Amino acid sequence: MLLALFAFQSGGADPRIGSWTLVSAQSTVTPANKLSITTEPTGTHVVMTGETHLDFTASTNGKPAPAPGNLGFNQIELHRVSKKEAEVREKKDGAPVAAVREKLSNDGAVLTSTTTSTGHTPVITVWTRTGGTKDPKDPFAGEWTQDLGKTRMQQGSSLKIEADGSGGVRFSSDYTYTARLDGKPYDMKGGRNDTVALALTDPRTVDATYRRDNQVSQKDRWQVSADGLQMTLTSTATLESGQHVTEKLVFKKQ
Known part of the structure; x- marks a missing residue:
């Protein structure tokens, strides 16, 4: 059973692949x-x-x-x-x-x-x-x-996520990374975090864990609708200032 679960997480396709545009945002920062x-x-x-x-x-x-x-x-x-x-x-x-x-x-x-x-x-x-x-x-x-x-x-936001040809994805927005869905940390460029680790929790959901200075700084859950046309990002993060950010962002596929 565990072997089957590992095969699912590491071998499934990333449901986020495509180009996306932000259409709604519920965001708070505390303080x-x-x-x-x-x-x-x-x-x-x-x-x-x-x-x-x-x-x-x-x-x-x-x-x-x-x-x-x-x-x-x-x-x-x-x-x-x-x-x-x-x-x-x-x-x-x-x-x-x-x-x-x-x-x-x-x-x-x-x-x-x-x-x-x-x-x-x-x-x-x-x-x-x-x-x-x-x-x-x-x-x-x-x-x-x-x-x-x-x-x-x-500000507007657009995302582009594409297969990299070797089992991973290239993520491009205001920060970039190339990573696989294997739970291992991969380096990031831009943004406030150092690494990202991706895991496929079901065929339409990707969990992302970000680290900064070897500490977990942000957790994201990306959920794609059954028709593949909408994607919801639920995110919690701690900024370098110590402030806490919670967000629910909705994207439409282009």
């Missing part, structure tokens, strides 16, 4: 990522906590301001493009690092940030207003919490 924007006599004070930490104060006139203690940059420029749009330019010793375009919804309840940097795909983050008094002079001011589900949908 939540927070953004605080306040107006002070010296300028706009911005503090971000959670997976990313930053703290700076700058005038909206676009003049460079020092931003010590921030990872990756030590200068900041804040440009007010319009009443509902602004741009933050991060620099390291005068050299550009990244640009963040901030755009408010018409009702001022949602803030969408798009971060661009050389050699990287733009990153979209969606924030919802969760506190603070609205300031008619600065509609960006307030307390904001990241909506991870809306962030996933705005």
Whole structure:
């Protein structure tokens, strides 16, 4: 019986093979990522906590301001493009690092940030207003919490999983790997994890266990519908920040 089970797990085909597009996302991170924007006599004070930490104060006139203690940059420029749009330019010793375009919804309840940097795909983050008094002079001011589900949908996600010709699969998304369904760890490129181990638990379900620094950091369950046209990913993960992420993502086959 055990031999038969092993043969099933290691010899079955990966039901995820194909190209997939994200169509719905239910995602939470605990504690939540927070953004605080306040107006002070010296300028706009911005503090971000959670997976990313930053703290700076700058005038909206676009003049460079020092931003010590921030990872990756030590200068900041804040440009007010319009009443509902602004741009933050991060620099390291005068050299550009990244640009963040901030755009408010018409009702001022949602803030969408798009971060661009050389050699990287733009990153979209969606924030919802969760506190603070609205300031008619600065509609960006307030307390904001990241909506991870809306962030996933705005960012968009597509997956391509194909047979590698030697009994394994090549997985391509914002991270990549080539692995077999044998429960053994395989190296990953990109993303926040080091290795992945795959197991076929039934003909339509693949379990994935990820490790970072030799510790289990994430567990995924991929379930493909009977008609093969829909795939549901249920995921739990621990970030390097110590935050916990739970997600249920649904993909449609292209």
